[in-house]
Amino acid sequence: MTDAQPGNAATPTASSPAVPPVAKKVRTERTHHGDTFVDEYEWLRDKDDAEVIAFLEAENAYTEANTAQLADLRATIFGEIKSRTKETDMSVPGRRGGYWYYGRTQEGKQYGIQCRCPIVDVDNWTPPEVSDDAPLPGEEILLDANVEAEGHEFFSLGSLAISHDGKWLAYSTDVVGDERYTLRFKNLETGELLPDVITDTAGGASWSLDAKHVFYQTVDAAWRPDTVWRHDIGAGTDDVTVFHEPDERYWVGMGSTRSDKYLMIVTGSKITSECFVLAADDPTGEFRSVAPRVDGVEYSVEHAEISGRDYFLIVHNDIRDGEKADDFAIDIAPVDDPSARTEFIGHRRGVRIEDIDAFRDYLVLSYRADALPRVSIADLRRIDGMPVAEDFIEVAVAQELFSLGLAGNREWATPRLRFGYGSFIEPAELFELDVETGERTLLKRQPVLGGYDPDEYEQSREWATAADGTQIPLSIVRRKGVGVDGSESSSPAPLLLYGYGSYEASFDPGFSVSRLSMLDRGVVFVLAHVRGGGEMGRHWYENGKTLTKKNTFTDFVDSARYLVDKGWTTPKLMVAEGGSAGGLLMGAVANLAPELFNGILASVPFVDALNSILDPSLPLTVIEWDEWGDPLHDAEVYEYMKSYSPYENVTAQPYPSILAETSLNDTRVMYTEAAKWVAKLQALSTSDAPIMLKTEMSAGHGGVSGRYKQWEEVAFELAWILQQTGALTE
Structure with missing residues (x-):
């Protein structure tokens, strides 16, 4: 039921930069399992309502007014990102059928251009030399996204599929941001x-x-x-x-x-x-x-040809020898009788098997151990009969923290394997491995203009201790000389703590050009690998979902306290950031420990979680019940979710400054979640710290499209983070 409250129905305005718009309150009751919750801002769900749009626009005006003093800094950071980026660039061509396929970017253009050129010598697997400024011989433009995007504020490419004979292109586009694509054929x-x-x-x-x-x-x-x-x-x-x-x-x-x-x-x-x-x-x-x-x-299937016979390799977490293979195992079965399965690679607790890829001459096993990705290769040419686990040789990496995985291997018969590699301080690399000799050939390193020197930065791993004794891995990157170094002169530094912790997603070390603008101003970046993610194996995920979800939030809080206790930073110098399900983390942390942070950045935040998961008509809700639990039919789940869902738990307490970002056309996490959350925070927070909402009116879950627009958005966020960490006065 709903009941408007005229006394609170103020028209949204932004008459002063210091005063946020006031959302009217309309009493809406929601009753489940004998519990009634009064939701005063549910009316914001109707984006066809002119008053809702007016409120979002007023919030945008308030946000712009409160960040206007950062305009010059935003422009400077945008310039830094642009100056460090090679705007006219080309990917390493990948072989497929009779062509080399690659992508181009051109200075001044928002989107990429997809191209190919014919293979001249079919026996030569060395890709043609990259040419940034001139087309390769015989170059053919398959799709210019800049042309496709003309006349649209938003553009996203869904599929780009070439037929096996190379004659046809199937591609799909989204020009709204709602991830409903239109498929065309060329x-x-x-x-x-x-x-x-x-x-x-x-x-x-x-x-x-x-x-x-x-x-x-x-x-x-x-x-x-x-x-x-x-x-x-x-x-x-x-x-x-x-x-x-x-x-x-x-x-x-x-x-x-x-x-x-x-x-x-x-x-x-x-x-x-x-x-x-x-x-x-x-x-x-x-x-x-x-x-x-x-x-x-759960299981996945790959086809392999071994000793002239066709097999299915089945990655699964089924029960074997009376024990569930939580971190997954691999079975093998003949294609003509998949039920005749035998064990291929057994289950090892703590070593999370993620995938196996089959090539004509190789099997490549991707797995995870000690919160880092690993890759091992079995060379079928050297094996007489069926491979065993000992035949897989791990690809060695020198860095303490790194990312590593197969990349761009389009052909099953490739004589060499391509891998992507990177770290927090090393720009991304694409290298080719000759499995027989072990020789590695660097095909491309992400260009970073302006004289970037990785020796000026350092990365490290530390472990925070959760309240229940669990060790939480923290990945830390900083400019050398910043923060804790064991010397008497070291002092707390501005710090950004990032977290996610859902869906068994793993966040591995990776290089970021835009992050340099933060590191060079003395901010330490820390990635907290909290439970609910997948960095430490399936148990790490299982202990951060459904009725253990609160571990995700307390892990993040305990990580923040660890960083303060160890002298890395102070609450006045620390900002927390997360997006989507990580935005849920931000909302929960804001309620649990607002005193630990001077700012919280929540992108497309899933903060009205209980309300969304109660409504099976909303996008994704039913499939999400396995992640969060089913509060609609289970009273225990309802009570548990209500105890942490950010929106329900906003109270009258001093919140830090909060910047929430959302998109009007997002179908994954609707704009309503951030809008309702911010309206309630603005009404109840007892501090003077501004709580702001920024809504992209023509975008979806991933935010704005086009690389220059995205750089502007990143510059907006970084300028605010620098302000809230105190880095601008350091």
Whole structure:
């Protein structure tokens, strides 16, 4: 029920920079499990209401007024990012079929340009030399996103799929930000766009081997990809339903094996999955299940050819020898009888297997140990018979903190493997490994203009102790001489503490050009790998979800206290940052320990979590029940979520300055969450610290599109962080 309160129904204004707009209060009652919650700002959900738009615009005006003094700094930081970035650049060409494929960026243009050139010598696997300023011989522009984006405030490319014969391009675009893509087809020989146009797709596309059919997905009313369709090129829009998943907990994906021999449909919830395969040379046939779904069992499938026979490699967390393989194991099965599975690589607790990739000559195992990614390779040419675990040799890395993974290996028959490598202080590298000799060839290092020297920075790992004794890994990067160094002259430094901690997502060390603008001004950057993420294996995730979710929040608070206790920083010099589910973390931390931070940056924050997860009509809600629990049907989950959900727990206390950012067209975390949260914070906070909302009126979950616009957004955030950490006065 709703009941307007006229006495509080003030019109939103921004008459003074010091006074935020006042949102009216409309009494809305929400009752579940005998508990009634009064929500006074639920009316902000209707974005077709002119008063809602007026409130968002007034909040934008308030935010702009309160950050106007940072305008020059924003311009300076934007200039720094721009000056360090090689604006006209080219990726290393990747081989696929008869062409080298690559992307270009050009100075002054917002978006990339996708290109290819023909392979002249089919026996030569060395890519053509990168040329930044001139096209490669025979260069063909497949798609210029700058042209596609003309006339639109927002642009996002969903799929860019080339048929196996190289003749056709299937691509999809989103010009609103709601992640509903329009799929189109282009004849690359003639440049002709076919009249076949398919709207409201999920973004991906997969070709059949004969290049006559494209498989794509559509979403249901709750934005869940639920149906796979087959489109016959040039046959109009009377497409065939190939697969439909009626269970609202399951999300459907579509693709093919690296060998291109099999098409694959994967349907999965957060805790259960099932894979269906079809021979790629039989695109109108029936997909068959590799293994029936079993509640709580996740698995993925890769095709491998070993000793002349076809096998499926199945990465799974099923029960083996009476124990659940929480950190996953790998089985192997003949393609013609997937049920005849035997163990290939056994389960090792603490070593989280993430994937196995099969090539003609290699098997590549990707896994995680000690909060870092690892890669091992088995060379099939050296193995007589079936490989065993001891045949996998780990790729060595010298740095203490690093990122490492397969990158850009498009061909199953590649004689060499490409890897992406990076760290907090080393720009990203793409190198090629000759597995037989161990020789590494650097193909490209991320260019950083202006004389960047990695020796001027350092990265390290420390461990904070949670209240329950759990050791929380902290990744730290700083300019040398800043912060704690053991000397008597060292002093607390401005510090940004970043966290996420959901969906088993791992945040690995990576280089950032924009971060240099912060580090060079004396700010220490710390990444807290809190529970709920995946850095420390499946148990790390399991102990930060559903009825253990509060560990995510207390881990972050304990990390902040550790940094203060060790002298790294002080509350007056520390800012917290997180986005999306990390925004939920920010909202919870703001309620738990507002005294620890001088500022909190929450991007597209999931702060009205309980209300959203109670509503199965909203995008993603039902599938999210495995992550958060089902408060709609379970009273215990309801009570637990209500005890931490940021919006419900805003109280009259002194909050630090808060900057919340959202997008009007976001379908993952609706703008309503940030808007309601900020309205309530502004009404109840007892401090004078400004609490601000910045809404992008033409964007989606990822924020603005276009690299220059994104740099402007990053400059806005960094300027505010520098102000709140006190770095501007250091």
